[in-house]
Amino acid sequence: MSQYRWFKIGLYSLLILYAIITFVPFAWALSASFKPLSEIVSGGMNFIPKDFTLNNYKTIFTQQALFGRWLFNSVFVAICVTGLNLLFNSMAGYALARIRFPGSRFWFFLILAVLMVPGQVTLIPSFLILKYLGWLNSYQGLIIPGAVNATFIFMMRQFFINFPKELEEAAALDGLSRWETFLQIVLPLAKPALAAQTIFIFMGAWNNFLMPLLILSDPEMFTLPLGLNAFKGQYISYWNYIMAASMVFTLPALAIYAFFNRYFIQGVTFTGSK
Amino acid sequence: MKSILKKEGLAGYLFMAPTIIIMGVFLILPIVYSVFLSFHKVRILGELNYRFIGFKSFLRIWEDERVWIALQNTAEYVLIVVPIQTILALLLALLLNGNIKGKNWFRIIFFLPTVTSSAVLTLIFMWIYNTNGLLNNLLAWFGLPVYNWLGDPAVALKAIMIMNIWSTAPFFMVIYLAALQDIPASLYEAAKIDGANKLDQFFNITFPLLKPVTFFIVVMGVIGTFQLFDQSYIFSAGSGGPNNSTLTVVLLIYQYAFKSLDMGYAAALALMLAAVIMAVTLVQRTLFKEEKLD
Numbered sequence: 389m390s391q392y393r394w395f396k397i398g399l400y401s402l403l404i405l406y407a408i409i410t411f412v413p414f415a416w417a418l419s420a421s422f423k424p425l426s427e428i429v430s431g432g433m434n435f436i437p438k439d440f441t442l443n444n445y446k447t448i449f450t451q452q453a454l455f456g457r458w459l460f461n462s463v464f465v466a467i468c469v470t471g472l473n474l475l476f477n478s479m480a481g482y483a484l485a486r487i488r489f490p491g492s493r494f495w496f497f498l499i500l501a502v503l504m505v506p507g508q509v510t511l512i513p514s515f516l517i518l519k520y521l522g523w524l525n526s527y528q529g530l531i532i533p534g535a536v537n538a539t540f541i542f543m544m545r546q547f548f549i550n551f552p553k554e555l556e557e558a559a560a561l562d563g564l565s566r567w568e569t570f571l572q573i574v575l576p577l578a579k580p581a582l583a584a585q586t587i588f589i590f591m592g593a594w595n596n597f598l599m600p601l602l603i604l605s606d607p608e609m610f611t612l613p614l615g616l617n618a619f620k621g622q623y624i625s626y627w628n629y630i631m632a633a634s635m636v637f638t639l640p641a642l643a644i645y646a647f648f649n650r651y652f653i654q655g656v657t658f659t660g661s662k
Numbered sequence: 663m664k665s666i667l668k669k670e671g672l673a674g675y676l677f678m679a680p681t682i683i684i685m686g687v688f689l690i691l692p693i694v695y696s697v698f699l700s701f702h703k704v705r706i707l708g709e710l711n712y713r714f715i716g717f718k719s720f721l722r723i724w725e726d727e728r729v730w731i732a733l734q735n736t737a738e739y740v741l742i743v744v745p746i747q748t749i750l751a752l753l754l755a756l757l758l759n760g761n762i763k764g765k766n767w768f769r770i771i772f773f774l775p776t777v778t779s780s781a782v783l784t785l786i787f788m789w790i791y792n793t794n795g796l797l798n799n800l801l802a803w804f805g806l807p808v809y810n811w812l813g814d815p816a817v818a819l820k821a822i823m824i825m826n827i828w829s830t831a832p833f834f835m836v837i838y839l840a841a842l843q844d845i846p847a848s849l850y851e852a853a854k855i856d857g858a859n860k861l862d863q864f865f866n867i868t869f870p871l872l873k874p875v876t877f878f879i880v881v882m883g884v885i886g887t888f889q890l891f892d893q894s895y896i897f898s899a900g901s902g903g904p905n906n907s908t909l910t911v912v913l914l915i916y917q918y919a920f921k922s923l924d925m926g927y928a929a930a931l932a933l934m935l936a937a938v939i940m941a942v943t944l945v946q947r948t949l950f951k952e953e954k955l956d
Contacts, residue, residue, distance in 0.1 A: 403757055407771045409828070414774060416796050417786040431794045433803070472680075480681040489674025495682070502689055506939045508889065508912055508932045512919050513692035513699065516710070533688040536681045566673045595779035597892045598912075602920060613781035617896055620785060627789050634782045645777040646770070 414638075421445070421632040428627055444632035448619075454607055455636075458615035463640070465530045465611060466593040472535035473589045474582055480536070481544025482570055486556070496545070503538045515602050525606045534593065540585050547581045548574070587648045594641055612637045699929035706923055719930035729931065731906045732914045735819060736888060739910070743823050743830075744883040750831040751879065752872070755838030756864075773836075775829035780892040787825045788812060788897065812897070815907035822893050822908060830886065834879045841875040842868070881946040888939055891916070911935050 415435060420428055421444055423437040449455055483489070484496050514533060515524075523529035551574070559569040575582075597613045604610055607618065616637055623629045675682075700719055702712040723729050758768060775783060790796045791811035798808040811821040845868065853863050891912040894902060902909030902917070915935070919928035 399757060399760070399762075403762070403768055406754065406757075407768060410771055410774060410832075412796075413783075413786050413790055413828075414778075416790060420789065429794075431799065433796065433799050476680040476684070479677040483674050483677035487670055487674040487677060489671040489678075492674060495678060498690075499681075499685075502685065504940060504943060505689075505693060506885070506889065506936045508915060509696050509936045510689060510692035511915070512925050512929050512932065513695035514688055515919075516695070516699075516706070516925070517687065517692065519706075520710075532684060536684045538685070538689075541681065567676075570677075591777060595781070597779070597781055597895075598916075601895075602916075613779050613892075616781050616785065620896070621899070627792075630785055631789060634785050638778055638782050641777055641779065642774075645773075 417631045417634055420627060421635045423628055425626060425628045444628045445636070448629050448633050448636070452619060452633075454610070454615065455633075457608060458610050458612050459636075459640075461527075461609060462594060462612040465527065466590050468527070468531045469534050469593040470586055470590045472531065473537055473540065474585060476536045477540040477585065478544050478575060478578060478582070479570070480541045481546075482548050482574060484541070484545045485548035485551070487566070499538045499541055503542065511598070511602065514599075518603055524603050525609045527609075529603050530600060530611070534596075534599075537589065540589070543585070544578070544581060547578060551577070583648065587644070590644060591641065594644075696929045696932060699926050700933050702926045704925040704929075706925060712926075715926070719927045720934075722927060723930060723934060728906065728909065728914060729911075732902075732909045732911045735907070735909055736890070736911050739819065739823060739890060740884055740887045743827055743887050744880060747827045747831045747834060747883060748876065748879055750827065751834035752838055752876075754831065754835040755842055756868075758835070758839060759842045769836075772832045776833045778829075780829075781896060783825065783829055784893050784896040787821070791821050813904055815903075815905040818897070818904055818907045822890075822897060826887075826890075826893065830883070834883070837875060837879060838872065841872055845871050877946060877949055881942060884942050885939055888935065888942075 419435045419437060422440050422442070424439050424441050424443070427437065427439055480499075484492060484499075518524055518529045518533070521529075523532075555573055555577075556569055559573050564572065595613065596611070597617075600611045600614050601617075604614060607615075610618065616633055619633050620630055699712075701714060701716060703715050705711050705713075754772065758765060758772075762768065792798075793808075793810050793813075795811075797811065801808050809817045811817055849867050850863055853867060858866065889912055890910045894908045894910050894913050895916070898904070898908050900913075900917070900921075902913050911931070912935070915928050915931050918924045918931065
């Protein structure tokens with residue numbers, strides 16, 4: 389029994405140690421965001437600021453006029469991308485699973501094939517296409533190319549294939565059209581799959597750095613990651629401001645994560661190897 | 663009957679329309695377009711124009727010293743990061759798999775880096791890595807050597823490795839956790855009756871049954887590490903420095919396409935990267951199949 393106790397103590401020690409390793413960088417950044425620059429420059433390892441101040445936060449909001457705009461851009465783009473993905477991926481997944489139409493096998497295999505191609509291949513041509521369309525520095529340029537996702541079309545198809553057919557047949561007898569059946573019967577029952585998708589797509593759009601970097605040159609249109617990078621360039625040795633800005637940028641994502649935490653883990657399992 | 667089929671066909675295409683249009687314009691067309699670009703010299707200033715140059719871009723890849731540096735950095739990165747993050751993920755999953763009090767809290771904390779944007783994480787780590795920063799202070803406190811993490815070419819890539827292992831391992835941990843929960847408890851009970859201890863159980867039951875998941879995680883890890891960009895870009899302000907030590911293939915593609923505006927050559931580089939990544943995926947496929955035959 390005492391061997392078992394030592395085992396438990398060792399186990400919890402390791403878990404707590406790793407929790408500390410994970411948490412320390414965030415705590416350190418948070419603490420820096422409340423320190424005046426002088427305290428930061430003088431070094432030391434104090435996590436509790438000696439001279440606690442909110443000035444860093446005040447300064448970034450008053451001196452960086454575009455801060456609010458970047459926040460809005462990120463929220464707006466992430467919400468649009470997520471909404472469109474949920475609708476379009478489900479529509480395609482449903483059609484591929486349930487509707488018999490000519491060419492359905494072709495489209496299914498094309499989507500599978502597209503899954504294999506790494507994103508870097510399409511970067512440069514997509515930039516040129518967006519330039520040709522006049523969509524550089526625009527919301528539609530940020531939103532439309534990412535409005536469908538092959539991985540989640542595939543996932544939705546797998547989900548709808550296991551869906552009970554009887555419900556749709558009953559709906560058809562009641563005189564509902566395909567579209568009405570889809571919106572009123574099928575989608576509401578797909579909530580778990582949609583929740584997992586919401587988190588992945590939202591996080592992906594929220595954190596996306598490369599594509600906005602390519603297509604946005606107007607600071608007014610920047611999303612948060614780009615804004616943060618520009619901010620760093622501007623205030624290169626003002627780590628107090630940079631850390632305060634980082635904290636402001638992190639909070640919304642953490643709030644979403646805390647809210648959807650359950651589904652997040654579920655969603656990872658969904659996309660696992662099974 | 664015919665009219666019903668027709669109606670179904672119409673419905674099918676209506677449901678597929680957004681996907682077909684968006685994928686067509688922003689995925690299929692770009693793939694074809696990038697092959698076209700790679701055989702041309704592209705000028706984008708003023709009016710867009712193309713000049714056919716055949717395989718010249720692909721030959722140029724061979725002679726381009728920076729491509730080899732980027733590939734070497736990437737290879738070093740993959741070879742160090744993938745094994746460590748895989749083992750760490752497995753270890754964490756094993757620790758968390760039991761009947762642990764506060765399991766959810768541990769999961770939430772462990773998972774923080776996965777949901778934080780790479781831009782924020784990179785800045786936090788640059789702050790911790792600065793010469794007078796937390797990491798050096800800690801190292802000095804333990805009497806260990808300190809480094810100029812951001813400015814020394816010998817350690818800059820290592821600094822990115824540490825950060826990425828830290829931020830990616832928890833994601834793979836969750837995949838391992840899911841797989842661990844699928845292993846039937848009866849197998850362990852039978853082993854216990856046969857007198858197998860925890861270590862025997864791990865090597866004879868857990869590890870073999872996790873093999874397919876491990877392959878999946880390794881391949882995902884390799885694909886992810888091959889595509890390293892954000893961290894290197896922010897770390898080096900886009901240069902891949904100091905002294906090319908953090909130059910990655912994707913950063914190089916970015917530099918050629920958007921700094922030198924040499925889009926044809928950059929497209930050829932991107933195709934090369936895609937070929938490497940797809941080769942890795944195919945190798946994984948065959949390994950997977952062998953696994954299933956066992």
